[in-house]
Amino acid sequence: MTLAATRDAIFPRRRTAPPPPAFRHGRFALSILSDGALTLGGEILAPDAAPPARAALLARLGGDAAGAPVRMNLPLIRAGDELIAIDAGAGDAFQASAGRLARNLAAAGIDRRAVTRVILTHAHPDHVGGVIQPDGELLFPNADHHVGRVEWDFxxxxRFEERRPPALHGFARTAARALDAVAERLHLHAPGDEVVPGLRLLATPGHTPGHMSVELDGPEPLLLVGDACTHDVVFFENPGWRFGFDTDPDLALATRRRLLDRAAADRLLVLGCHWTRPLPGRVERRGAAYRLAPA
Ligand SMILES: [Zn+2]
Incomplete structure (x- = not known):
C-alpha cells in the first residue's frame, strides 16, 4: 500500500491540514499526532550536564538559556475495529504551547468520539491533562481507558501529600482528577497484559513508578516508550544522565539502559513521546552511547 493510500485509510474524513505522519506496522496502522510542544529548562532536560555543556546542548536543540523545545508525539493506532490513542496530551494542565491534540485530530479528519481505547503510559500532566478538556468534556468520551495498576495506586x-514531596502535589491533583473522570471505564493493568491482540504493555518504571511502554507485534516489535527515554538526542548521547522529572532517577536510568540495549541488540523500532522526529527509528550502539537511525 502506498503511503498516500495508508493515510487515506487512516484518515477517511475531510481534512483541513496536512495529514500527520502515518505508517503501517504488521496488522496495525499508525499515525503520529501532535499535542503541540513543550519547553523544558536545562535543569529538567539535562540536570547532570556541566553548565557549559548544558548551554551548548540547549542551543543545538533549538533552545536558549531558558530551555529547549520538545515535541509531543502521540500515536494513534488503528487495529481492526479498534482505534487506540496512546496518551491524551496536556489539555490545559501543563504549558500553553501544548494541549492541541483535540484540534489536531479534528484538522486531520479524525472523530475523537471514534476512539475506542486510550492507553496512558503514565499519569504526568502532559500525558493525562488532556483526558478532561478545558470545557470539562472528556477528550475521548466513548473510550475505555487503560493504565498500570502501580501508576494508579501511586x-x-x-495520603499522597503526606508521603510525597510538595513538588509532586500539583502533578498528583491533575493525575487523580483525570483518572477519576474515567473511573467507570478504567482498566488497571499488570506488565505483560495484552490490550488488543498483538499490543502488550511493558513495565518501564522509574520516570514514574508505574510507567508502561507499548509493544506492538509486527515484522519486528515496535516499542512506543512514552517517557521511559524522554529525549533521543540528550539520552542517546549521554545514557548515564538523569532526567529532572523522573520520580526515581536511578531506576529510570536502569530502565532506559535496558530498553535501549534490547532495542539495539534486537534491531527493534522505537519511538518516544518527546523525541525529535515523529516516526520510529532504530537504536544503534556507539561505544558507550547510542544513536537513533531512521527506520
Ligand atoms: Zn512527557
Missing part, C-alpha cells in the same frame, strides 16, 4: 493515594 497517584491516587489518599
Amino acid at each position: 497517584w491516587t493515594d489518599p
